[in-house]
Amino acid sequence: MSFEPYRQRFRAALKEIEEAGMWKREREITTAQRPRLSLREPGGAPRLTLNLCANNYLGLADHPEVIEAACRAAREHGFGMASVRFICGTQDLHRELEARISRFLGTEDTILYGSCFDANGGLFETLLGPEDAILTDELNHASIIDGVRLAKAKRRIFKHSDMADLRAGLEEHRSARGRLIVTDGVFSMHGDLARLPEICGLAEEHGALVVVDDSHATGLVGPTGRGTPERFGVQGRVDVVTSTLGKALGGGSGGFASGRAELIALLRQRSRPYLFSNSVAPPIAGGALKALDILEREPERVERLRASTRRFREAMTGAGFSIAPGEHPIVPIVIGDERKTAAMAEDLFRRGVLAVGFTYPVVPKGQARIRVQVSAAHTPEDLDHAVRCFVEAARAVGVLPP
Numbered sequence: 382m383s384f385e386p387y388r389q390r391f392r393a394a395l396k397e398i399e400e401a402g403m404w405k406r407e408r409e410i411t412t413a414q415r416p417r418l419s420l421r422e423p424g425g426a427p428r429l430t431l432n433l434c435a436n437n438y439l440g441l442a443d444h445p446e447v448i449e450a451a452c453r454a455a456r457e458h459g460f461g462m463a464s465v466r467f468i469c470g471t472q473d474l475h476r477e478l479e480a481r482i483s484r485f486l487g488t489e490d491t492i493l494y495g496s497c498f499d500a501n502g503g504l505f506e507t508l509l510g511p512e513d514a515i516l517t518d519e520l521n522h523a524s525i526i527d528g529v530r531l532a533k534a535k536r537r538i539f540k541h542s543d544m545a546d547l548r549a550g551l552e553e554h555r556s557a558r559g560r561l562i563v564t565d566g567v568f569s570m571h572g573d574l575a576r577l578p579e580i581c582g583l584a585e586e587h588g589a590l591v592v593v594d595d596s597h598a599t600g601l602v603g604p605t606g607r608g609t610p611e612r613f614g615v616q617g618r619v620d621v622v623t624s625t626l627g628k629a630l631g632g633g634s635g636g637f638a639s640g641r642a643e644l645i646a647l648l649r650q651r652s653r654p655y656l657f658s659n660s661v662a663p664p665i666a667g668g669a670l671k672a673l674d675i676l677e678r679e680p681e682r683v684e685r686l687r688a689s690t691r692r693f694r695e696a697m698t699g700a701g702f703s704i705a706p707g708e709h710p711i712v713p714i715v716i717g718d719e720r721k722t723a724a725m726a727e728d729l730f731r732r733g734v735l736a737v738g739f740t741y742p743v744v745p746k747g748q749a750r751i752r753v754q755v756s757a758a759h760t761p762e763d764l765d766h767a768v769r770c771f772v773e774a775a776r777a778v779g780v781l782p783p
């Protein structure tokens with residue numbers, strides 16, 4: 382078989398992506414993940430850059446104690462498990478981390494996955510059948526969209542955070558055997574929070590389960606970083622939280638589902654990404670346990686992140702950028718036009734600031750944006766410098782008047 386016709390087809394697709402200003406470039410980082418990075422363009426020399434786009438919310442990705450805990454776990458438990466959990470892939474470390482997450486979140490039980498993408502991929506088809514219905518926010522993360530697609534249940538997408546539309550969907554499906562509402566706790570491209578008290582109220586009224594993906598909230602949202610259920614005082618009313626170990630909790634990798642005991646037990650028996658994929662590696666489990674220790678020992682990290690977020694949001698608004706009001710360290714600067722967004726991100730990079738532009742398919746066409754993520758590891762000087770660079774870059778590319 383000749384690859385030639387396929388080569389032409391794929392080349393045309395790549396050209397289209399590039400011409401539309403949607404090309405995603407990967408720069409090489411030559412240091413650990415942290416606010417001041419050394420970055421290298423292909424073929425270029427490493428440059429010191431202020432990083433404004435990691436999910437390293439608590440600054441734990443290069444924390445010496447997390448690194449040491451990961452190394453210790455590797456020394457004592459090995460590098461990898463080379464097995465799924467139920468064959469010979471469960472160590473004391475996995476059990477300890479699951480119990481620790483349950484205690485932290487105040488849930489009955491927890492199951493680890495290789496990623497939160499997998500946790501969402503294996504959830505819905507396991508819990509629901511064709512007699513059931515899923516109600517899903519239109520801006521939910523791609524992993525929820527894919528997980529919902531895998532399920533045989535009926536699907537009803539409700540308008541973003543629109544409680545009237547959610548109610549209408551619940552009523553449309555009142556004769557289904559069961560209903561499940563799924564939402565991101567924090568919407569990753571907007572930084573807004575789900576309306577959990579209303580969602581839980583509607584769920585109780587209509588006998589529905591509630592699933593919250595708290596990937597951008599675990600460790601940082603809520604008074605003690607226990608996520609959006611803590612932020613809104615609805616712990617115990619959310620049936621399942623899915624989340625990641627790949628963001629605030631050290632940023633390694635791995636994910637989990639945490640919630641009602643029977644539901645987690647069923648996932649352990651039936652969930653395909655759990656049954657048919659390798660165990661979380663011991664160094665990841667060891668590092669994540671240490672990240673939780675540090676988070677609980679140093680609550681000031683969460684407070685610092687909150688204060689820094691406020692400072693950055695206020696300064697950017699004061700400088701003339703239109704930023705939707707909010708409280709989350711995800712701060713989207715929506716520019717709209719794809720090429721202008723790419724030009725502004727490039728200009729920022731030349732000024733030594735890494736803030737990546739997001740374009741289709743990560744966000745809808747015409748809603749391109751630069752997404753900033755504040756970290757507890759940023760200093761006030763870092764953030765003030767970032768605002769100055771944003772203003773200069775925006776003037777240079779015509780996003781702000783000169």
Ligand SMILES: Cc1ncc(COP(=O)(O)O)c(C=O)c1O
Nearest residue numbers: 496497498522569596625627636
């Ligand atoms: C809301 C949400 N859910 C799930 C994921 C996937 O997490 P992981 O990297 O653990 O697969 C992400 C990461 O981008 C996310 O933002």
